[in-house]
Every structure is written in structure tokens, then in C-alpha cells.
Amino acid sequence: MKEVRFISFWLLLTVGMATVVFNSCGKDDDSKDEQPDDKNKPSTVAVTGISLNKPTLTLLMGETHDFIATITPNDATDKTVTWTSSDESKATVDRHGRVKAAYRAGTATITAKAGDQTDSCIVTVKINPPVYDEGVIINGVKWATRNVAAPGTFAANLEDAGMFYQWNRKVGWSSIDPIVNSNGGTNWDNSIPGGIKWEKTNDPSPVGWRVPTLGEIQKLLDTDNVDSKWATENGIAGRKFIDKATNNSFFLPAAGYRSVLNNDGALAGGGTSGRIWCSTQFNSVNAYNLRFNSENVNSSENGNSYGYSVRCVAE
Numbered sequence: 001m002k003e004v005r006f007i008s009f010w011l012l013l014t015v016g017m018a019t020v021v022f023n024s025c026g027k028d029d030d031s032k033d034e035q036p037d038d039k040n041k042p043s044t045v046a047v048t049g050i051s052l053n054k055p056t057l058t059l060l061m062g063e064t065h066d067f068i069a070t071i072t073p074n075d076a077t078d079k080t081v082t083w084t085s086s087d088e089s090k091a092t093v094d095r096h097g098r099v100k101a102a103y104r105a106g107t108a109t110i111t112a113k114a115g116d117q118t119d120s121c122i123v124t125v126k127i128n129p130p131v132y133d134e135g136v137i138i139n140g141v142k143w144a145t146r147n148v149a150a151p152g153t154f155a156a157n158l159e160d161a162g163m164f165y166q167w168n169r170k171v172g173w174s175s176i177d178p179i180v181n182s183n184g185g186t187n188w189d190n191s192i193p194g195g196i197k198w199e200k201t202n203d204p205s206p207v208g209w210r211v212p213t214l215g216e217i218q219k220l221l222d223t224d225n226v227d228s229k230w231a232t233e234n235g236i237a238g239r240k241f242i243d244k245a246t247n248n249s250f251f252l253p254a255a256g257y258r259s260v261l262n263n264d265g266a267l268a269g270g271g272t273s274g275r276i277w278c279s280t281q282f283n284s285v286n287a288y289n290l291r292f293n294s295e296n297v298n299s300s301e302n303g304n305s306y307g308y309s310v311r312c313v314a315e
Contacts, residue, residue, distance in 0.1 A: 044077045047115030054121050057110075059091070059101035060128040062207060067097035067121065069112045082113045091123045101125040103132055103208050130154060131206045135314055136250050138243045139225045141216050142314035144209055145250045147276075148172070150182045151204040159236035161255035161270075163204075167277055167287040167304030168195040170202045175255055179265055188258070188265030193304050198279035198287075209312035214280035214288045216313055217299050221290075230294040237271055239292045252276065252292065258307030265307060269293075275308040 049072040057065055071079045083093040090108035093099045099110050105127050111120045130153040133144045146154040147162030151170050155162040163172030163182065166189065172182040180186050195202075198211045205211060220226055220241060231240040231251065238253040256270030269275075273293040280288045282301035289308055291300045 045073060045075050047076045047079070047117050048072055050081070050112055050114045050117045050119050052110075052112055052119045052121050056122050056124070057099070058124045058126060059099075060126055061101050061103045061105070061132045062128060064098055064100045067093075067099060067110070067112065069097060069114070069119070071114050076115070079114060084111050084113075085109070086111070090125050099123060105132075129156065133206070133209075136248045137246070138241055138248055138250065139219045139222055141212075141219050143212075143220075143250050144205075144312050144314075147253070147255070148204050148206070148310040148312060152206050154206060157234065158251050159233040159238065159253050161253055162309060164255075164258045164307030165204055165277065165310050166193050166307055168193045168198045168202050170204045172204060173258055173265065173307045175267075175270075177267060179258075188263070190260065190263045190305065192285055196281050198277070204310055205312040208315055210315050211277055211279040211310060212313045214278050214299065217278045217288065217290050221297065221299065228292075228297055237294070238274065239297055252309075252311060254293070255309050257309070260303055260305050275302070275306070276311045277308045 051070050053068040059065060069081045071081070081097065083095060083097055085091055085093050086109040087106070088108070089102055089104050090106040091099050091101050091110065093110050097112065101123070102125065105125055107122055107124050109120050109122055111118055130149070133146055133154050135142045135144055144154065145158055147160065148165070149155045149160070149162040150172055161175035164175055165172055171189070174180045178186065179188060203210055225244055227242045227244055228239055231238065233251045233253065236253050238251050240249055240251050242249040252274055254269070254271055254274045256268055256273060257275045258265040259268045273291065276290045278288045278290065282288055285303060286301045287304040288299055288301050291298060
């Protein structure tokens with residue numbers, strides 16, 4: 001009986017071990033089947049850096065610059081760059097990285113971002129005197145402090161005459177003789193300008209400015225809020241306008257005008273009077289303007305082929 005029991009014991013032990021080995025092999029095979037196929041996984045390459053071609057930049061008002069952004073690594077999956085400006089009143093930037101200096105001096109930080117990486121450039125905007133004027137607010141209207149010179153530019157100084165313009169035309173005429181216009185012509189244009197208002201395309205004002213309306217002229221003549229007096233600026237006679245509430249002021253030189261009485265655009269009134277156009281038409285051949293001398297200042301309507309100064313207001 002002992003021999004039989006001994007044989008049965010070893011038989012059971014052998015069968016049990018075979019079962020364990022079999023089950024173990026089955027588990028190993030199942031685990032291999034559950035492993036993911038690496039070849040089918042989507043692969044991405046992250047951005048590790050971005051750099052701009054300039055760490056600092058100085059622009060004159062109205063100038064532009066195209067930034068170049070370099071992304072690393074070169075095979076980054078998503079190389080999209082987004083651009084932002086810390087102060088759009090100083091400088092703006094478009095989605096292509098073109099920065100434009102606004103018409104206000106100061107600094108703005110331009111930032112480029114790709115992925116979670118960024119780089120920045122400090123842009124300094126400097127005054128461009130021919131096209132920039134700080135302006136001054138008189139009775140709620142922001143006026144330029146200088147007359148318009150050649151189309152799109154301001155006179156260099158407060159007392160400078162600038163150029164004369166016929167109504168609704170963008171050609172400037174010299175304020176001294178010999179007569180010459182901003183295109184180089186020397187023959188006065190006797191024709192009558194057309195239009196029912198001063199069109200934007202014909203406005204000689206620098207960017208951000210325009211010819212004033214009759215309503216804005218009338219606010220300047222509001223004696224409850226604005227005072228005016230005959231004055232001189234660097235030896236040049238003219239009229240000074242002062243906001244009674246703020247004491248803000250600006251000066252209009254007595255530049256005179258170019259007359260059409262003899263159809264030759266002759267200079268008249270220099271040193272004793274001045275005229276500035278407004279954009280409002282009076283009738284088909286006349287337009288409103290501001291006229292002043294040492295005695296008084298008022299609005300008037302005159303032939304729109306005269307050559308008068310342009311003193312613009314902010315858009």
C-alpha cells in the first residue's frame with residue numbers, strides 16, 4: 001500500500017507542475033498581445049525655443065518693420081507664431097509679425113509666442129516732426145499746433161505759414177513768392193474746385209488728422225469757453241486761442257492767403273490777417289472758413305478757389 005501511495009503522490013505532483021507551466025505560458029502570450037503598437041502612435045515634436053531677429057528696435061512714427069522669428073527645433077510639429085503688443089497706442093503688430101509705429105512717442109513690447117515659448121522686442125517710437133503733432137484740446141476739439149505744409153506734413157514751427165490750399169484739393173501752394181505748388185507747378189489754377197464737402201482723398205492733413213468742420217470752427221469761436229487775442233510767436237504776428245477752463249492754447253500765424261481777384265493767385269494779407277479752411281461747403285462755388293486779424297475773428301464764406309491755410313483737427 002505504501003508503494004501505491006508513493007507513486008500517486010509523484011503523479012499528482014507532475015500533473016500539477018505541468019498545469020502551472022501551461023498557465024504561465026498562456027499569461028505571457030496574453031500580455032504580449034496587449035502591448036500597444038508603437039508604430040501607430042501619433043508623434044509630435046514640441047517647440048523648445050523662439051528668437052526674434054532684434055531685441056530692441058527704434059522707429060519713427062508711421063514706420064514699419066518686419067520681424068523674423070526663428071523656431072527651434074526646425075522640425076517642430078506646430079510652428080505657428082502669435083504676436084502681441086503691450087501698448088497699441090505706441091506700436092501695433094499684425095499676424096505676420098509686421099510692427100507699425102503709431103503716432104505717439106513712447107515704447108511698446110512686441111512679443112512672439114510659439115507653443116509655450118516666447119521672445120520679445122522693446123520698440124521705441126520717436127517723434128517724426130514732419131508728420132507728428134501732439135495737438136491741444138480747445139473746447140472739446142483737439143487741434144494741431146502747426147499749419148499743414150506739403151501734403152501729409154506739418155510746418156516745422158508754430159509760427160510757420162505752411163502752404164496754402166484751394167478747397168477740396170490736395171495741392172499745396174507756396175506761402176512766399178515765387179509761386180510754386182507741391183507738385184512743382186508754377187501756374188496758378190483758376191478753375192473752381194468741385195464737390196459738396198472736402199473729400200478724404202483730397203485731404204492734405206497728415207495721418208490721424210483732417211480738415212475741421214464748420215461745427216468745430218464754431219466751437220473755437222465760442223466766447224463763453226474760448227478766449228482769443230492778437231499775439232506774436234517768435235516775432236510773427238497772429239491770433240492765439242485759449243481754452244478758458246484748461247488754459248490750453250494754440251497760435252494761428254497771420255499768413256495771409258492767395259487771392260483769385262486777378263486770377264493769378266497773388267499773395268495778400270500776410271502779417272495782418274489769416275484764413276483757414278473748414279470742410280463744409282456753403283454753396284457750389286463758396287466754402288466756409290475761419291478769418292482773423294488784429295481786430296476780430298469770425299467764420300465766413302469765400303470762393304473755394306482761394307488759397308488758404310489748413311489747420312487740422314484730430315480724427
